Amino acid sequence: MKKQVVILVTKQFFKKAFSNKGFLVLLAVFLVVLAYVTVDSWKAFEAHHHVVEHHQESSRKSWEDSPDKHPHRMAHFGTFAFRLQHPLRIFDSGIESYTGNSVFLEAHKQNTANFSEASLSTGLVRFGDLNIAMLLQLILPLIIFFIGYSSVTSEKENRTLKIIYIQGANMKEVLLGKSLGLFLVSSLFFLPAFLSLWSISFLESTSLNDAIVLRIILLTITYILFFLILCCITVIISAKSKNSNKALLSLLGIWLLFFIIIPKTAQVVGNYMYPNLSKIEFRAAIEEEIAKQGDSHNPNDPHFNAIRDSILKANNVTDVKDLPFNYSGFLMSKGEEQSGTIYSKQHKKLIETYKKQNSITNALVFLNPYLAIKNTSMSLSGVDFDTYVSFLLQTEKYRYEQSQYMNNLQMKFISNKASGSEGKVHVVKKEHWKALPKFTYQYISVSETIQNKLVAILTLCIWLLVTLTVMVQFSNRFKII
Amino acid sequence: MYALVIKQFFRSKTVLLAFGILLVLGVLSISTGKQFLSQKQKAVVKTIEQQEKHLKTQVDLHQDDLGLLLYYLKFSYINKIDPLAGVSIGQSDLNSHIQNVSILNLEGQKYDTDLVNPMRLQVGNLDLSFLIIFLFPLVIIALNFNILSEEIEKGTWKMITIQGNSSFQFLVIKLSIRIFFVSIVLAALFLLAKIILNIPFNLNFIYIITISYLYMLFWFAVCFFVILLRKSSSTNAIVLLASWLVLVVFLPVVVNNYITNTYSIEEAFTMTIKQRDEYHKKWDTNKIETVNKFYKHYPQFSKYKVKEDGFSWLWYYAMQQMGDDESKQEREAMYNKIKSREKLSAKIAQFFPPLQVQLSMNTIANTSLTHQVKFLNATTKFHEDLRLQFYPKIFENKKTNTINWKEYTPEFFIAKNNFTFLNKLFPMVLITLILIVVGVFTNSKYFK
Numbered sequence: 026m027k028k029q030v031v032i033l034v035t036k037q038f039f040k041k042a043f044s045n046k047g048f049l050v051l052l053a054v055f056l057v058v059l060a061y062v063t064v065d066s067w068k069a070f071e072a073h074h075h076v077v078e079h080h081q082e083s084s085r086k087s088w089e090d091s092p093d094k095h096p097h098r099m100a101h102f103g104t105f106a107f108r109l110q111h112p113l114r115i116f117d118s119g120i121e122s123y124t125g126n127s128v129f130l131e132a133h134k135q136n137t138a139n140f141s142e143a144s145l146s147t148g149l150v151r152f153g154d155l156n157i158a159m160l161l162q163l164i165l166p167l168i169i170f171f172i173g174y175s176s177v178t179s180e181k182e183n184r185t186l187k188i189i190y191i192q193g194a195n196m197k198e199v200l201l202g203k204s205l206g207l208f209l210v211s212s213l214f215f216l217p218a219f220l221s222l223w224s225i226s227f228l229e230s231t232s233l234n235d236a237i238v239l240r241i242i243l244l245t246i247t248y249i250l251f252f253l254i255l256c257c258i259t260v261i262i263s264a265k266s267k268n269s270n271k272a273l274l275s276l277l278g279i280w281l282l283f284f285i286i287i288p289k290t291a292q293v294v295g296n297y298m299y300p301n302l303s304k305i306e307f308r309a310a311i312e313e314e315i316a317k318q319g320d321s322h323n324p325n326d327p328h329f330n331a332i333r334d335s336i337l338k339a340n341n342v343t344d345v346k347d348l349p350f351n352y353s354g355f356l357m358s359k360g361e362e363q364s365g366t367i368y369s370k371q372h373k374k375l376i377e378t379y380k381k382q383n384s385i386t387n388a389l390v391f392l393n394p395y396l397a398i399k400n401t402s403m404s405l406s407g408v409d410f411d412t413y414v415s416f417l418l419q420t421e422k423y424r425y426e427q428s429q430y431m432n433n434l435q436m437k438f439i440s441n442k443a444s445g446s447e448g449k450v451h452v453v454k455k456e457h458w459k460a461l462p463k464f465t466y467q468y469i470s471v472s473e474t475i476q477n478k479l480v481a482i483l484t485l486c487i488w489l490l491v492t493l494t495v496m497v498q499f500s501n502r503f504k505i506i
Numbered sequence: 507m508y509a510l511v512i513k514q515f516f517r518s519k520t521v522l523l524a525f526g527i528l529l530v531l532g533v534l535s536i537s538t539g540k541q542f543l544s545q546k547q548k549a550v551v552k553t554i555e556q557q558e559k560h561l562k563t564q565v566d567l568h569q570d571d572l573g574l575l576l577y578y579l580k581f582s583y584i585n586k587i588d589p590l591a592g593v594s595i596g597q598s599d600l601n602s603h604i605q606n607v608s609i610l611n612l613e614g615q616k617y618d619t620d621l622v623n624p625m626r627l628q629v630g631n632l633d634l635s636f637l638i639i640f641l642f643p644l645v646i647i648a649l650n651f652n653i654l655s656e657e658i659e660k661g662t663w664k665m666i667t668i669q670g671n672s673s674f675q676f677l678v679i680k681l682s683i684r685i686f687f688v689s690i691v692l693a694a695l696f697l698l699a700k701i702i703l704n705i706p707f708n709l710n711f712i713y714i715i716t717i718s719y720l721y722m723l724f725w726f727a728v729c730f731f732v733i734l735l736r737k738s739s740s741t742n743a744i745v746l747l748a749s750w751l752v753l754v755v756f757l758p759v760v761v762n763n764y765i766t767n768t769y770s771i772e773e774a775f776t777m778t779i780k781q782r783d784e785y786h787k788k789w790d791t792n793k794i795e796t797v798n799k800f801y802k803h804y805p806q807f808s809k810y811k812v813k814e815d816g817f818s819w820l821w822y823y824a825m826q827q828m829g830d831d832e833s834k835q836e837r838e839a840m841y842n843k844i845k846s847r848e849k850l851s852a853k854i855a856q857f858f859p860p861l862q863v864q865l866s867m868n869t870i871a872n873t874s875l876t877h878q879v880k881f882l883n884a885t886t887k888f889h890e891d892l893r894l895q896f897y898p899k900i901f902e903n904k905k906t907n908t909i910n911w912k913e914y915t916p917e918f919f920i921a922k923n924n925f926t927f928l929n930k931l932f933p934m935v936l937i938t939l940i941l942i943v944v945g946v947f948t949n950s951k952y953f954k
Contacts (some may be wrong), residue, residue, distance in 0.1 A: 080775040123627040140774045147851040148868040152758030292629040303549035379623040
């Protein structure tokens with residue numbers, strides 16, 4: 026294979042693209058849209074960030090400003106956890122619109138994450154989200170197909186392919202050159218998009234910066250792999266097709282199948298095969314298990330009575346009122362422990378079911394490079410399913426600790442003879458409210474993300490190798506005449 | 507003549523492939539709808555069963571204190587899903603269709619979501635409305651983009667023009683055959699949907715069918731217009747696909763993004779904090795003040811008095827009530843924003859058929875955001891009724907066994923949509939007609 030020939034073909038393709046007026050218009054429109062989307066996403070992110078921080082602070086302020094109270098009142102006063110978005114959400118918004126933004130964390134009750142953006146939007150939200158990743162994942166592939174569909178067929182139709190061949194270029198060089206040329210042309214589209222991606226690393230937020238740079242580098246690499254694959258496929262299809270029309274139709278068919286139909290169908294099938302419990306069934310399952318073990322709210326519950334008796338015996342007293350700590354605080358902490366464990370078990374099961382539903386999509390990553398890039402991009406941008414699950418788990422952990430903190434305060438400081446939580450009699454000093462640490466949400470670490478998505482990234486590498494092999498194999502059999 | 511054109515039509519592989527894909531995906535989309543409906547139905551059955559069980563256990567546990575019992579008791583209110591929701595799932599998979607509320611502070615309970623995999627929500631539903639809005643236009647484009655240019659490119663068009671008959675008529679025949687067969691596929695899918703989803707044949711169903719056909723005609727008109735520009739096949743293909751991409755993929759996304767950013771609903775957060783704070787503050791403020799506010803809201807209960815010391819249920823429920831009452835301003839601000847979103851969506855959508863069709867179908871199938879807001883408002887009423895029933899009983903310290911708990915089975919919310927067919931669809935029909943008329947007039951010189 027002669028390198029110069031490949032470079033020559035590449036150059037020729039690149040120059041030829043500019044001779045088409047439509048191309049320049051397309052590029053101009055794309056760049057304008059990209060600029061708009063970048064600025065818009067930045068603004069939206071900052072606005073959302075501001076709103077979340079403002080509300081998180083104001084909610085915390087009323088927590089800290091609460092006067093001396095009975096600790097159980099504070100356990101129900103509770104905390105709001107508002108979900109902060111990852112800065113890379115500016116690039117890819119993933120499932121961000123569909124995940125709840127606020128969870129109320131109180132004693133003995135696990136509330137759902139509410140107020141997702143989509144739940145407050147009109148039906149238009151279901152057409153999709155506008156962000157840089159959407160332009161790169163859905164629109165740019167179509168543009169690549171539009172630019173490249175006639176890369177080989179037009180040479181055939183104009184009978185120039187024979188001339189190129191006679192001049193000493195073999196098909197391998199032509200196809201490779203065309204693919205590289207197409208890739209160069211498409212870089213005019215995606216390099217500016219990368220610029221907007223890289224700009225996110227200049228964000229002021231400090232602690233995340235190193236991680237963001239690593240995430241951005243990985244994103245850049247995976248997207249480049251993705252576009253290389255697409256360019257090779259476009260040229261192969263063009264070379265295989267009889268004429269330009271057929272090439273265009275085949276490429277469009279591929280786009281429709283791989284980018285729209287397969288992803289949707291995979292999720293539908295996943296849901297069909299592994300249906301998850303509805304909320305009512307989920308709650309019923311938890312209640313049933315609690316009833317089986319014993320209900321701490323039931324004064325005659327055998328399970329909790331047994332605990333009481335053993336506590337009485339250990340402390341050598343006959344009445345709970347004589348215990349050295351507040352018994353109802355103790356009882357609630359036992360109840361919380363029990364219901365918390367049962368909830369976590371059921372919740373884990375639910376997440377497992379969700380994961381099974383997603384498993385079809387995840388398995389199809391091997392067959393569909395679009396799914397590979399989509400999943401990798403979401404994970405690296407911190408807007409994927411795992412990130413959301415981690416948020417939910419963190420809120421539940423905080424909720425549990427907060428409740429137990431209050432139960433401990435009650436055991437320690439509230440008289441055992443107290444009956445009821447109203448008034449200024451049985452109270453704990455307000456300093457204790459401040460002493461409870463704030464809820465701080467931690468993003469999943471980069472290394473964990475990479476581990477989760479290693480398969481998808483490797484798949485993209487394998488796809489590139491396979492398409493290159495196919496191209497070489499095919500060029501050996503290609504009939505010029 | 508027709509027979510020959512039909513024969514020619516079906517000799518193309520593209521045609522068979524396109525119809526094949528439509529039918530396969532059609533079946534898939536209808537079964538998606540079926541699965542959606544049956545999941546929702548299952549939850550309803552479970553809710554009814556669960557409420558009975560729940561009432562029985564709780565009533566047994568707290569026999570001597572009605573106030574305490576009603577602290578625990580939850581009552582279900584169900585948004586009855588229309589079978590048409592299986593055709594256009596809309597926003598109904600995002601929002602819970604079952605409310606499960608106690609007579610405590612409502613605002614803390616009303617917005618609880620159902621358990622749905624967010625990945626599923628993000629990918630979106632493959633329901634029949636998606637197929638009609640998204641894929642039918644592509645098939646129409648694939649069938650039509652070259653009906654004139656192909657003949658010109660192959661040199662057969664000249665033969666047609668010299669054969670005496672009107673060449674325009676020939677074009678119309680070719681087009682009408684395509685319209686006919688696409689209509690049949692669409693009709694078959696609707697028939698299948700009707701049977702599988704048990705859709706009653708009523709006005710709403712007819713509306714959905716009519717909208718779908720009008721939308722289909724809109725795309726035929728777009729194709730007709732582009733064909734008559736008499737460009738080459740590949741130019742036609744690119745132009746039509748670009749318009750599809752802009753109208754169906756790109757513009758909706760931009761429009762939604764614009765609406766979301768124009769009206770960001772941060773009031774939801776403000777409201778939810780406020781309703782908590784207002785209730786909890788009352789534990790530490792003057793008891794009589796709280797109760798007086800309660801009397802002001804419900805003058806009929808001012809005959810029930812509270813002691814200044816000690817706990818009483820009237821005070822407790824008055825505190826809970828204040829969570830709702832004193833977050834009213836924030837709540838209204840939130841609902842106003844939602845309303846603004848809806849208005850702006852509808853306003854922009856009327857100029858873009860795909861958006862208009864999606865929103866109309868959601869409205870008719872009761873799966874729109876408007877419908878969800880209606881359900882939330884109805885929940886407030888349902889909740890208020892419960893309060894009015896139970897408040898006096900609690901304040902009078904009635905025994906729990908004086909109430910017939912068996913009567914409390916889940917209630918259903920059934921709403922009528924106020925869909926105005928003509929208003930909504932007039933712009934789309936107008937655009938269709940303009941495309942056809944302009945297409946014909948600019949070409950009148952070519953046809954005899």
